Amino acid sequence: MAEIKESLFSAEGLDKRLATKKFWKVMMTEYWIPKDINFLWALGVVLAVTFTILIITGIFLMMYYKPDTALAFDSVNYTIMQEVAYGWLFRHMHGVAASVIFLVIYIHMFTGIYYGSYKKGREMIWISGMLLFVTFSAAGFSGYMLPWGQMSYWAAAVITNLFAGGSLEAWGLVEWIRGGFAVNDATLTRFFMLHVFLLPIVILMIIVMHFYTLRIPHVNNQSSEDIDFDAEAEKYLSGNKKDSKVIPFWPVFLSKDFAVVGIFLIFYFYLVFFNYNFAMDPVNFDPANSMVTPAHIYPEWYFLWSYETLRGPFFDMFGMKAGDIGLIIFGLAQMIFLVFPFLDKDPEIKPAYQRPRFHIWFWIMIIDLVVLSVYGKLPPTGANAWVGFYATALFLILWISLPFVTKADAKARGAL
Numbered sequence: 467m468a469e470i471k472e473s474l475f476s477a478e479g480l481d482k483r484l485a486t487k488k489f490w491k492v493m494m495t496e497y498w499i500p501k502d503i504n505f506l507w508a509l510g511v512v513l514a515v516t517f518t519i520l521i522i523t524g525i526f527l528m529m530y531y532k533p534d535t536a537l538a539f540d541s542v543n544y545t546i547m548q549e550v551a552y553g554w555l556f557r558h559m560h561g562v563a564a565s566v567i568f569l570v571i572y573i574h575m576f577t578g579i580y581y582g583s584y585k586k587g588r589e590m591i592w593i594s595g596m597l598l599f600v601t602f603s604a605a606g607f608s609g610y611m612l613p614w615g616q617m618s619y620w621a622a623a624v625i626t627n628l629f630a631g632g633s634l635e636a637w638g639l640v641e642w643i644r645g646g647f648a649v650n651d652a653t654l655t656r657f658f659m660l661h662v663f664l665l666p667i668v669i670l671m672i673i674v675m676h677f678y679t680l681r682i683p684h685v686n687n688q689s690s691e692d693i694d695f696d697a698e699a700e701k702y703l704s705g706n707k708k709d710s711k712v713i714p715f716w717p718v719f720l721s722k723d724f725a726v727v728g729i730f731l732i733f734y735f736y737l738v739f740f741n742y743n744f745a746m747d748p749v750n751f752d753p754a755n756s757m758v759t760p761a762h763i764y765p766e767w768y769f770l771w772s773y774e775t776l777r778g779p780f781f782d783m784f785g786m787k788a789g790d791i792g793l794i795i796f797g798l799a800q801m802i803f804l805v806f807p808f809l810d811k812d813p814e815i816k817p818a819y820q821r822p823r824f825h826i827w828f829w830i831m832i833i834d835l836v837v838l839s840v841y842g843k844l845p846p847t848g849a850n851a852w853v854g855f856y857a858t859a860l861f862l863i864l865w866i867s868l869p870f871v872t873k874a875d876a877k878a879r880g881a882l
């Protein structure tokens with residue numbers, strides 16, 4: 467190795483050792499973003515900021531939380547909320563961020579679907595995004611259990627019980643997951659470990675991967691135009707910034723993102739200080755009691771649509787038990803968005819408003835997910851059960867029709 471004269475503590479010295487200038491160029495000042503994008507493209511950075519808030523507030527909460535069934539409830543509702551200075555603030559910031567992050571994740575996902583950002587060349591972005599969705603869901607579920615209130619306990623009982631649904635019972639899976647026959651201390655400590663250690667690490671690694679998958683295909687744009695990034699970058703670098711269709715990630719794109727992040731934070735802190743209750747179920751302010759079942763058990767709002775697909779009034783058919791059918795549909799609902807790039811048979815990348823049939827599909831899917839979420843919170847009896855059943859049937863029909871709908875659009879356009 468050639469001798470390095472520059473000190474380690476200078477920009478030149480660091481560059482000689484770590485190629486920092488090249489790294490900064492590749493990741494920031496010469497990482498090109500299309501000009502033709504709107505505020506929805508800032509939501510990825512909003513997500514990164516919200517995740518950071520979750521990590522920081524989570525670290526403070528962990529200093530006083532006790533992962534023990536005898537102590538957990540009081541450590542949250544008494545120690546953190548009343549004794550520790552600003553403990554209430556960290557709890558509300560954490561709870562509200564956990565809820566709001568799902569709202570932003572759903573909008574971010576459906577932006578990708580609307581503009582076809584999951585299609586050829588960008589499949590890896592989509593797949594890593596879906597892995598984030600699944601790991602965030604696991605983090606949300608495991609975190610909900612920690613305050614050890616009535617809903618923590620019973621949501622954990624119902625959801626872990628899925629692994630005893632239908633024919634799975636014979637495998638003893640649910641006892642293995644719970645570490646016992648019922649939800650108990652061992653269940654709480656293992657979910658605590660998942661929530662504060664394993665899942666955050668895995669999520670961090672997947673976020674790095676998600677960012678990396680964006681680097682080569684670049685982000686999509688509002689008209690889904692296939693931009694020649696090298697040619698446009700050359701224009702920008704030669705001083706013709708006005709005609710170039712691209713801007714650098716840093717400082718131009720990120721400075722706009724920060725404006726959106728600022729507006730988001732106003733909304734977020736408004737919720738934290740004035741409306742935190744929406745992220746806290748009143749039933750969860752009663753300590754967990756295995757002898758008293760709450761009248762209605764339901765998960766957090768972001769799981770309601772998939773929870774509802776599980777509960778339809780199914781009956782034994784095709785040689786399968788009713789419980790198995792609900793479980794299969796539930797499992798499918800969790801994973802089906804993962805294969806979106808492969809079910810969309812339109813070879814061209816176009817926004818939904820230029821794909822008339824898909825455009826209708828898109829809005830029906832959103833309405834169906836809202837209906838499933840609303841009915842997921844209501845007791846599954848009488849007419850409610852049937853609305854849920856038809857909405858689940860529509861959900862399945864939409865997925866089965868997706869390849870045909872997208873093919874029909876492509877044929878009508880002459881692309882197939």
Ligand code: HEM
Nearest residue numbers: 507508509510511513514575578583595596598599685686
């Ligand atoms: C906390 C989790 C996530 C973070 C921090 C994150 C971050 C980002 C960032 C910074 C971008 C680039 C700018 C933008 O379009 O916003 C992006 C793009 C993208 N993300 Fe995510 N994301 C997350 C979750 C997801 C999920 C759950 C999905 C869907 C399955 C997803 C799918 C995509 C897609 C398809 C793009 C490309 C958009 C385009 O090409 O226009 N992401 N993400």
